[in-house]
Amino acid sequence: MEIKGTELFVKALREEGVDTIFGYPGGMAIDLFDALYDAGDMDVILPRHEQALIHAADGYARTTGKVGVCLVTSGPGATNLVTGIATANFDSIPLVCFTGQVARDLIGNDAFQEVDIVGITRNICKYAITVRDRKDLGKIIKQAFFIARTGKPGPVVVDIPKDIQNQLGSDEYPSDVNIRGYKPSTSVHVGQLKRAMTMLKAAEKPVFLIGGGVKIANAGKELTKLAEKMNIPVVTTIMGKGSMPTDNPLYVGNIGMYGNYASNMAVSGSDVLFAIGVRFSDRITGKIEEFAPNAKIIHVDIDSASISRNIVVDVPIVADAKVAIEEMLKHATACKTQEWVTLIQQWKEEKPITMAHYDGMTPEHILKSINDIFPEATVTTDVGQNQLWATQFIEMNGKRKFHTSGGLGTMGYGIPAAIGAALAEPGQPVICITGDGGAQMNIQEMATATYLELPVIICILNNTYLGNVKQWQKMFYNKRYSATCLKYGRSCTRRCQVDGGCDGRQYLPDFVKLAESYEADGIRVTSQEEIAPALERAKLNTNRPTIIEFMIDKDFDVYPIVPGGKPLTDMIID
Amino acid sequence: MENVKKRWISIYVENEIGVLARISGLFSGKSYNIDSLSVGETEDKTMSRMTIGVTSDDKTFEQIKKQLNRSVEVIKVIDFTDTPIHMKELMFIKINNCTENDKSEAFRIAQVYGITVEDYNKNTVLLQCTQSEDKNNSLLKLLGDCFGYRIEVVRGGAVAIESVSYSDR
Numbered sequence: 001m002e003i004k005g006t007e008l009f010v011k012a013l014r015e016e017g018v019d020t021i022f023g024y025p026g027g028m029a030i031d032l033f034d035a036l037y038d039a040g041d042m043d044v045i046l047p048r049h050e051q052a053l054i055h056a057a058d059g060y061a062r063t064t065g066k067v068g069v070c071l072v073t074s075g076p077g078a079t080n081l082v083t084g085i086a087t088a089n090f091d092s093i094p095l096v097c098f099t100g101q102v103a104r105d106l107i108g109n110d111a112f113q114e115v116d117i118v119g120i121t122r123n124i125c126k127y128a129i130t131v132r133d134r135k136d137l138g139k140i141i142k143q144a145f146f147i148a149r150t151g152k153p154g155p156v157v158v159d160i161p162k163d164i165q166n167q168l169g170s171d172e173y174p175s176d177v178n179i180r181g182y183k184p185s186t187s188v189h190v191g192q193l194k195r196a197m198t199m200l201k202a203a204e205k206p207v208f209l210i211g212g213g214v215k216i217a218n219a220g221k222e223l224t225k226l227a228e229k230m231n232i233p234v235v236t237t238i239m240g241k242g243s244m245p246t247d248n249p250l251y252v253g254n255i256g257m258y259g260n261y262a263s264n265m266a267v268s269g270s271d272v273l274f275a276i277g278v279r280f281s282d283r284i285t286g287k288i289e290e291f292a293p294n295a296k297i298i299h300v301d302i303d304s305a306s307i308s309r310n311i312v313v314d315v316p317i318v319a320d321a322k323v324a325i326e327e328m329l330k331h332a333t334a335c336k337t338q339e340w341v342t343l344i345q346q347w348k349e350e351k352p353i354t355m356a357h358y359d360g361m362t363p364e365h366i367l368k369s370i371n372d373i374f375p376e377a378t379v380t381t382d383v384g385q386n387q388l389w390a391t392q393f394i395e396m397n398g399k400r401k402f403h404t405s406g407g408l409g410t411m412g413y414g415i416p417a418a419i420g421a422a423l424a425e426p427g428q429p430v431i432c433i434t435g436d437g438g439a440q441m442n443i444q445e446m447a448t449a450t451y452l453e454l455p456v457i458i459c460i461l462n463n464t465y466l467g468n469v470k471q472w473q474k475m476f477y478n479k480r481y482s483a484t485c486l487k488y489g490r491s492c493t494r495r496c497q498v499d500g501g502c503d504g505r506q507y508l509p510d511f512v513k514l515a516e517s518y519e520a521d522g523i524r525v526t527s528q529e530e531i532a533p534a535l536e537r538a539k540l541n542t543n544r545p546t547i548i549e550f551m552i553d554k555d556f557d558v559y560p561i562v563p564g565g566k567p568l569t570d571m572i573i574d
Numbered sequence: 575m576e577n578v579k580k581r582w583i584s585i586y587v588e589n590e591i592g593v594l595a596r597i598s599g600l601f602s603g604k605s606y607n608i609d610s611l612s613v614g615e616t617e618d619k620t621m622s623r624m625t626i627g628v629t630s631d632d633k634t635f636e637q638i639k640k641q642l643n644r645s646v647e648v649i650k651v652i653d654f655t656d657t658p659i660h661m662k663e664l665m666f667i668k669i670n671n672c673t674e675n676d677k678s679e680a681f682r683i684a685q686v687y688g689i690t691v692e693d694y695n696k697n698t699v700l701l702q703c704t705q706s707e708d709k710n711n712s713l714l715k716l717l718g719d720c721f722g723y724r725i726e727v728v729r730g731g732a733v734a735i736e737s738v739s740y741s742d743r
Contacts, residue, residue: 122596123603127646132591147646181588181649305640308633 002168005137005160006035009098010042012141012173018069019043020423022057024050026073027113028100031165033071045423045452048444050077052416054084055442058093059380059420062403065218067148068420070097075113078159079120083410085155086124090407091239092216094153096144101130103163118159126154131161134169146177151184152303153216185302188319188327196274196298196315197331203272203296205340206232209255212239212406213277213301219322220244220398223276226325229332232274233344235263237284239406240277242396252344253353256284257562258388262347264560264568267292276300277321280310281407290567300324351560353392357574358556361528363461366550367393370431370459373535376400378421378430382414382438384468386461388558390433412441415458419445422454429455429539436462436486436507436549446518449545456545457538463554464507471557475572515547523548578631580609582654582661582734585642589615589622593647597624600645606630606638610663610707612731621649625661625733627707654734661734665703665710667717668726672697679720687713707732 003011009032013021020043025033036044047053050072057068068088072078078099088095102111107130118128127147131137137160144156200206214223220243227234227250234244235252244251253260255267264286267273273295278284280299285291291311299306299313300321307316317324355362367389370379378401379394381387387404396402403421405413418432439460449456466484473481481496487505488496496502515522521541523534525548538546560571587593594613601608609627616623628638642651669680680699684691693700701717703710710729717725 118592119595122592123599128592130591179646182646303644305637305644309637309640312633 001171003171004035005134005165005167005169006031008137008169008171008173009141009160009165010035010039011171012138013042013069014039015173016067016141016145018067020045020060021069021071022047022053022060022420023071024053024073024077026075026077026100028074028102028162029071029077029098030073031162032098032100032160043423045448047416047419047448049442050080051083051412052419052442052445052448054081054095054097055087055410055413055416056420056423056445056448057095058084058088058413059403059417060424061088061093061095061420062417063378063401063421063424067094067096067145070095072097073100073113074102074117075115077113078115078117082120082124083408085121085157087405087408087410087413088155089124089126091212091405092153093155094148095155096141096148097155097157099157099159100165101159101161104132104161105163107161118157121157125157128157128159130159131164134164134167137164137169138173142174142177143179147179147182151182185318186320186323188324189317190327192315192317193319193324193327194331196317197328199296199298199315200230200232200272200274201333201335203335204337205270206272206274206335206337207252207266207270208232208234209237209267209273209275209278210234210240210243211237211276211278214240214243214321214325215277217277217321219325222322222325222329224248226329226332229329230335231337231341232335233266233337233341235267237278237406238391238404241391242400242402245398246396249345250341252348254391255568257286257564258392258558258560259284259562259568260348260353260392261351261560261571261573262344264562264571265347266344267295268567268569270295272296272298274298275313276324277302279306282310285310286562286568286570287566290569351573353560355556358553360553361526361531361550362556363389363552364393365528366459366461366531367433369531369535370433371395373532373539374429374431377428378403378418378425380404380414380417380421380430380432382432382434383409383411384435384438384466385463385471385556385558386414386433386435386438388468389461392558394433411438414438415442415445415456418456418458419449419452419454422449422456423452427455427542429457429542432456432458434458434460435467436460436464436511437466439511440509443514446515446520446545446547450519453543454545455542457535457541458545458547460511460547460549461552462507462511462549463552463556465554467554467556468558470554474557475561476563511547511549515545518545520545520547522546524551525549526551576631576633578629580627580629581635582659582732583626583628583639583642584652584654584734585624585626586616586649587622587624588647588649589620590647593622596645596647597642600641601638604637604641606634610731612733614733625731627732652736654736658737658739659734660737661706661732662704663707663710663732664730665705665714666692666728667701667703667714669699669701669717669721670697670724670726672699672724676721683716683720689713
């Protein structure tokens, strides 16, 4: 039977098991939306901006493990996705982004709302393609979903010209995929793995370094079992945090620029570093030449290009984290590491991450209250100090999910990602930890959250500054606060060096009034005693969003910190 | 930066719109230098084959191969580093404002170096060189020494294929 391209599109989504589509219509996508009008089994979510749309799809994908689906129009609709595509690409999140395109005979004519979105996104996604023939439509959508979710997952862009959407053609949606240039690895080289295990068993100071790959492979339980069986301490990257419950005695903490003392010392002092699903980015290695100087390094990753790129490794293993860990479990035996484990435990106790040296209501108080009151709720973060504190203080008990833009560091991610996470788990509260800067980058999504009756609790840590940059200006730029004060106005001197703020204008917006204007609950918290009551009140808002604005001191900074380009052992503790 | 040298790779890619941009974009995006790249359809119309010349150190070269391999559009990557190959590059050289002596010299050079005089008129000679990139480089130097700024050069980028015997040509 001959059907329109738009009908095949809907059929394809159905076959792929898509039940939620994040969409924003426009002239070149109107036909696709028209076809969705009758698809009662698919929920079409209409955010208020395409950037928020794709972050929401990203939050949805991270929560469900399924492919997130975006549908936008050509031109500005497509370009507004760009930041979200790069965000998902960096953190290996499976998305399929459908963009409308002008009809084929208009491509290249600078037609209204025409843009070469495939050209723009080619280097920031896993795969991008324009459908140029109606007969390829089904095959391309099939391949897009396959590429997005397999191997190292990532975003795929499928650009569909308007004439193809309306063209009649086959109603067949293929059941199989065969892409000759794309064969993701599904097994593990057993010989290589045995070699690695021998090395690990002989070690006196071994450390597991766990990245986001373990979370994506859903291998947290297996990892915990392995670490316990072998008695090997576990250090995570920000993206790997939560792979093992944070209260497990073998869990050390996060490594890196803002990692804890014990983790950075453990990795630096290790003799065998067994890394799984990490990229060894500059934020975790510090000065490359002095990274884990005495360690033999074993690296398991699904992406061969991640191996020996930044850190040259002794044993490379290309494999899915879960497959590799399951194979390792077969060969695992207890190691004589008790002395090493005890030493790390000592470091952990001697120099924990704490903000106890600050007076007043600190983010530590706020985040620990969230741990107590919402022990299992999904947490999303924005980017900056709010994110770093969240990665330091949020406890992961094996059930909580934690979503953060770790690779690209995209401000504006937190609120829409929380909306996506809330859609993925209806009825469950979702906590968004954000700053006053990042919150304003996608604040319009309050409307989406209210209309969709989502119990999203947006915790804004308001220090009236772009705090993370300000911290660097304070520490490394002689307190020259260039363009980081969000109260900066015409009456200010441009060369602001006022440390600790000034008595300038009232902060804008008034987040409580703003919440009210969106029919959300708005609470302002100014002291430690008010934290728990505010969170308890938010807990009662089971079908509408809450904004809690925590007024925190401008001088709170994130410690420990390893200054850029310094070795991990050069931590500034406080 | 260890062992910086010239290397050649040959890749099979999907013969589709945008694939050349994808490959060249990969190189520029990651700051890998392409010395030359040539591409054309193969015996199978759905595939193209690219011959890419790069100057890089060992580590970067490994990374280039891995990055190419992980691209969906790339079907196969062949490293020519330790493989006997046949390689040719097409180079046209026009020598302008020739005197009679210049022309004789150009003809002599053509004869000695195994290149062809493709065309000429009263005061211009057009040479066609189909040699390895290295040999074309040497020839260019020689012609530059002889004729200076009067030469005009168009080069095609080398193409290479594995030898059937064991010799490098």
